[in-house]
Amino acid sequence: MSAVPFSKISTPINALFAAIGLLIVAALTTPNLAAEEQLAFELLLAAIWVVYVLQLVGTLLSRRQRPSSGVTALLIDLLAVLVPVVAFLFVGSRDRSLYCAIWLLKPLRDSSFFRLMAKVVANESRNLLGVTSVFGIVLFGAALAGYVIERDVQPDKFGSIPQAMWWAVVTLSTTGYGDEIPQSLGGRILAGLVMMSGIGIFALWAGILATGFYEEVRRQDFVRNWQLVAAVPLFQKLGAAALVEIVRALRPRVVPAGSVICRKGDIGDQMFFIVEGRVSVATPDHPVELGSGSFFGEMALITGEPRSATVSAATEVSLLSLYAVEFQMLSSSSPEIAETIRKTALERRGGLPKA
Structure with missing residues (x-):
């Protein structure tokens, strides 16, 4: 059988194979799994791996004709094949199947998302860097203030700035695990201010990325539409x-x-x-x-x-x-x-x- 057609496996089929493989990985973590069932699951993983090997071979053969195409696809195909092999050779039998989780990347091999994301980040890099700088300043400032206010009340949790940094991260992201809670009035006021700052910072990040995606998609649509319009003879003489x-x-x-x-x-x-x-x-x-x-x-x-x-x-x-x-x-x-x-x-x- 020729391996070249396997390089053309569609994104839905890749997603299906990846989903089956990940369900098998999850099933193999079930305690008291019968030996026959474990063997059947491992054989299914091996069959999916063989398909991915053929897909990798097909991708390599296709790149001989178009060397500059499919860099992301080639990288994902390589990881999907090599990571399970390395796990099989060097990892214990209990955990080696877990490395098949790399197949999570398979549905993305033909996606244009990476290129689009790279363009958006490059276009909005200055704004993203500015917001990230504000995040870092607020984070360190919150940890410093938390240390000063709570170090005498909770020395085991706020006894140093690195210890207080964990509380600052959890609070600034509004996750709120509850493992470190300010006890003093000043500490609680500080926590409220940090939470509100976190909401604003994450909203800025989301807004910058959303605007960047919208502008880039609109730009790409305009270029594509321009090419289509220019191909119509009726419009070719226009300025x-x-x-x-x-x-x-x-x-x-x-x-x-x-x-x-x-x-x-x-x-x-x-x-x-x-x-x-x-x-x-x-x-x-x-x-x-x-x-x-x-x-x-x-x-x-x-x-x-x-x-x-x-x-x-x-x-x-x-x-x-x-x-x-x-x-x-x-x-x-x-x-x-x-x-x-x-x-x-x-x-x-x-x-x-x-x-």
Whole structure:
């Protein structure tokens, strides 16, 4: 059997294998497990490990063709194979199966999360560093104040700044284990202030990261939409300013092959531009196919009439949709495009029906 297909195991399958493996690891920690059951579980772990070995081989073979691709996937595949082997060779039989918990990383091997997270952290590094500095200052200040206030009352728990640091961490994070509690009035006032400071600091961290994720996703969507819009021949002669307006107005959409995009008789509120793929227009005589660079559905925006034909995806098709409100704005900002669309609509109305 070729190992290359194993490098293409989908993320859900990777997640399924990892979940099965982790459930087995959990089951193996059950006390008084029968020897037959333990052997069966270990054989299942070995079978999953063999699949991951084949996936690693497939990943290595794939990288020979594209050396710069899949660094994260290769690293996770290596860890998934090597860590259990090292545990089998050097760890006692009781705990060696625990190292299969490294398979927790398997569902993330094809995820773009790491790249996105790295970009967000890099973009927001100054703000994150600032909040982290505030966290460190408050943490040490709380430990110092707790030591001064509580050292005589609880010398066993607040007898030094390092001891008080644990209380400061637990309080600042608002975890509140309760193992170290200030006894004096001043200590309790300090604890309340530290708790409120912790809420604010963690809220700042969360807000910075959330804003960073939003901005980065929006930036990536804008770049992708720009590339899609620039691929439509109707928009290729426009300047950058006009393209920006169109990118903001158009909405990308991918339709699987065989799916109906719009039906005859429906009220239409948008038209479509084809970026990739082909659509089939059901006409009275015979179906007509439109390919990349074409558009359809414009009659519903120009005349307000119901759809005059059913349009379905002949292949998987990448579309850009333009709603009626944005069409009016486009007509004002780019009258030459609006005129081309109207002219095409009139020609089609005189010939084959269009949605």
